[in-house]
Amino acid sequence: MVQKKLTLMALAGIALASTTVGAAQARDQIRIVGSSTVFPFSTTVAEEFGRSTQFKTPVVESTGSGGGLKLFCSGVGESHPDITNASRRIKKSEVELCAKNGVAEIVEVKVGYDGIVIANSRKSDQLELSLRDVFLALAKDVPNGNGKLIANPYTTWKDVNPSLPDSKIEVLGPPPTSGTRDAFVELAMEGGCKTFDWIKAMKKTDKKAYKKLCHTIREDGAFIEAGENDNLIVQKLDANPQALGIFGFSFLDQNADMVQGSKINGAAPEFEKIANGSYAISRPLYFYVKAAHVGKVPGIKEYMAEFTSEKAWGPEGYLTDKGLIPMPEEERAKFRKGTETLANLSM
Numbered sequence: 001m002v003q004k005k006l007t008l009m010a011l012a013g014i015a016l017a018s019t020t021v022g023a024a025q026a027r028d029q030i031r032i033v034g035s036s037t038v039f040p041f042s043t044t045v046a047e048e049f050g051r052s053t054q055f056k057t058p059v060v061e062s063t064g065s066g067g068g069l070k071l072f073c074s075g076v077g078e079s080h081p082d083i084t085n086a087s088r089r090i091k092k093s094e095v096e097l098c099a100k101n102g103v104a105e106i107v108e109v110k111v112g113y114d115g116i117v118i119a120n121s122r123k124s125d126q127l128e129l130s131l132r133d134v135f136l137a138l139a140k141d142v143p144n145g146n147g148k149l150i151a152n153p154y155t156t157w158k159d160v161n162p163s164l165p166d167s168k169i170e171v172l173g174p175p176p177t178s179g180t181r182d183a184f185v186e187l188a189m190e191g192g193c194k195t196f197d198w199i200k201a202m203k204k205t206d207k208k209a210y211k212k213l214c215h216t217i218r219e220d221g222a223f224i225e226a227g228e229n230d231n232l233i234v235q236k237l238d239a240n241p242q243a244l245g246i247f248g249f250s251f252l253d254q255n256a257d258m259v260q261g262s263k264i265n266g267a268a269p270e271f272e273k274i275a276n277g278s279y280a281i282s283r284p285l286y287f288y289v290k291a292a293h294v295g296k297v298p299g300i301k302e303y304m305a306e307f308t309s310e311k312a313w314g315p316e317g318y319l320t321d322k323g324l325i326p327m328p329e330e331e332r333a334k335f336r337k338g339t340e341t342l343a344n345l346s347m
Contacts, residue, residue, distance in 0.1 A: 027078050027297050028056060028297075028298055029056040029057075029058060029059055029297075030046075030055075030056075030058035030059070030082050030083065030297055030298075030299055030300055030303055031058070031061075031081045031082050031083075031297075032046070032058050032059065032060045032061065032081065032082065032083040032084070032085065032287075033060075033061045033067070033068040033071050033084050033085070034061075034062075034063060034064070034067075034068025034069070034072070034083075034084040034085030034086055034287070035062070035064065035065040035068060035085040035086050035087040035178075035180075036062045036064060036087075036174075036178065036180070036228045036229065036230055037087040037114055037179065037180055037230070037247075037248035037250065037251075037285065038085035038086065038087055038111070038285050038286075038287060039060060039062040039085065040250055040251075040254070040322050040323075041111065041250070041285070041319050041322055041324050042060050042085050042307075043060045044318065044319060045303070045306055045307045045312055045319070046058040046060050046303070048306060048312070048318070049299070049302070049303050049306045052306075053299065053302055053306075055298055055299035055302060055303075056299070058299075058303060060085075062228055062229070063177075063228070064175070064177040064178045064179070064228045065085070065086040065087050065088055065177070065178060065180075065182070066177040066178065067177045067228075068081070068084035068085060068086065069084055069086060069090060069091075069094045069288070070094075070097075071084065072084035072098070072103070072288060072290065073094055073097040073098035073101055073103055074101055075101045075102060075103065076101075076102045076103055076290065076292045076293070078296075078297070080290070081290075082289065082290055082293045082297050082300055083287055083288065083289050083290070083303075084287065084288050085285075085286070085287045086179050086285070086286045086287065086288065087114065087178075087179030087180050087182075087183060087248065087283065087285055087286075088179040088182045088183050088286075089108075089284070089286060090106070090108070090286070090288060090345070092347055095345065095347060103290055103292070104292070105290075105291035105292060105342070105345075106288050106290065106291065106344065106345040107288065107289040107291055107304075107339060107342050107343060107344070108286060108288055108335075108338070108343075108345045109286060109288070109289065109304065109307070109308065109335050109338065109339055110284050110285070110286050110327065110331070110335050111285050111286060111287060111307065111308075111313055111319075111324070111327075111335075112284070112285055112319070112325050112326050112327050113274060113275065113282055113283065113284055113285065113324075113325040113326075114248045114249050114250060114274070114282065114283060114284075114285050114323070114324070114325060115248070115249035115261075115269045115273075115274040115279050115281060115282045115283075115325070116180060116183055116184050116187065116188065116246060116247070116249070116281040116282070116283065117246070117248070117249055117251075117252045117261035117262070117281075118134065118171070118188075118244055118245070118246055118261065118262045118264065118281075119237060119244065119245050119246075119252055119259045119260060119261045119262065120237060120242075120243065120244050120245070120259065120260065120262065121237045121238050121240070121241040121243075121258065121259060121260075122257070122258060122259060123238075123241040124241040124242065125165070126260050126261075126262060126263065127157075127164070127165075127244070127262040127263070128262065128263040128266070129164075129263065129264055130161075130192070130195075130265055131188055131195065131264065131265060131280060132192040132195045133157075133160050133161050133192070134188050134189065134191075134192050134264075135188075135191075135192025135195075135214070136152075136154060136160045136161075136192070137157065137169050137171070137222070138169075138171060138189065138218060138222065138223050139152055139189065139213070139214075139216065139217070140152060140219065141213060141216070142154070143196055143199065147198055149213065152218045152220070152222075154169060154222075155169060155222070156168055156169060157169060168242060169222040170222065170224065170240070170242060170243045170244065171222065171223050171224065171243070171244045171245070171246065172224050172226040172233045172236055172243055172244070172245040172246070173217075173223055173224070173225065173226060173233075173245070173246040174226070174228065174246060174247070175225045175227060175228065177228070178228060180246065180247065180248060183281075183283040184246055184281070185214075185215040185217065186215070187280065187281045187282075187283065188264075188280070188281045189214055189215060189217070190214040190215060191280060191281075193213065193214035194214065199213065199214070226245070230247040230248065230251045231251070233245040233246075233247055233251075234251060234255045234258060234259055237258070237259050238258045238259070244262070245259070248323070249261075249269055249271075249274060249323050249325070250322055250323030250324065251323075252269060252323070253271075253323035254322070254323065264279065264281055265280045267279045267280065269281075271320075271323075271325060274325050275326075282325075285324075289304060289339075289342075291342050291344070294342060301339075304339040305339065305340075307339075308332070308335060308336040308339050310332075313327075313332065314326060314332070
């Protein structure tokens with residue numbers, strides 16, 4: 001009888017401990033991770049959402065697109081993020097990781113467009129670069145003029161192109177976990193790489209070698225990984241007028257008194273040129289929502305409604321003041337409907 005009583009007490013203790021842990025893990029606040037580029041837009045929406053609703057202001061962390069998707073796809077439950085921001089589309093391998101960890105239903109929300117800028121301090125002259133210049137300056141291996149590849153020998157911009165300044169190639173950019181880095185190598189590096197006809201032909205004959213050549217950034221000090229903090233890059237450019245930095249248009253827009261964007265293929269990184277596609281290095285931005293968390297963590301659907309409202313992401317919305325380039329009306333309507341119906345991601 002004594003033994004039975006002790007056993008019952010022990011079981012009661014375990015049940016109480018489980019209840020306590022559950023209560024400690026319970027969240028009444030949305031948790032958002034991901035892209036440093038989408039971070040200022042997401043933070044602005046979170047603050048407006050916190051002010052204008054009865055829900056708590058969501059917690060937004062800047063972890064980079066790759067890092068955010070890894071956290072997002074790690075599982076379902078209150079210890080895992082509800083939403084992740086991304087400055088590139090989710091990859092098939094990430095969708096598979098999500099599925100493996102029980103994240104079966106994902107709502108994809110495209111929020112607008114952004115340009116990737118190659119900026120320098122306003123204390124220096126504005127640069128005019130072609131995509132070929134960018135590739136030759138930053139690629140690990142480059143053509144030698146005889147149809148062969150050599151380790152990148154260029155140390156100054158003048159080495160790359162005689163019309164450019166005789167200043168050291170020193171570019172501060174994002175790490176491999178960043179969606180900005182992914183988009184930069186795909187749009188800028190590959191864009192310049194394929195201006196060489198014989199390299200462009202490699203895409204059909206040896207796609208793996210083509211991608212390795214066009215997407216691999218040099219590691220000899222000319223390109224410096226500056227982390228996920230774009231504000232830090234802006235500060236470093238102000239301190240070093242000879243250096244260039246790679247980040248999203250929104251940070252250029254917010255720091256236009258300190259830095260300026262280089263012209264790329266003749267087009268400056270300006271709102272209208274990114275919107276109409278004449279600026280060469282532009283990309284869509286996204287956030288992803290864990291459908292299983294909707295209704296479990298308060299306010300997720302309402303947060304989506306705030307982000308996809310015309311007052312936020314529309315042409316006259318408050319996110320345009322932060323540098324977001326709005327989508328066309330038809331595209332906005334499509335993704336807004338997806339948030340209302342919790343449409344599952346299709347690749």
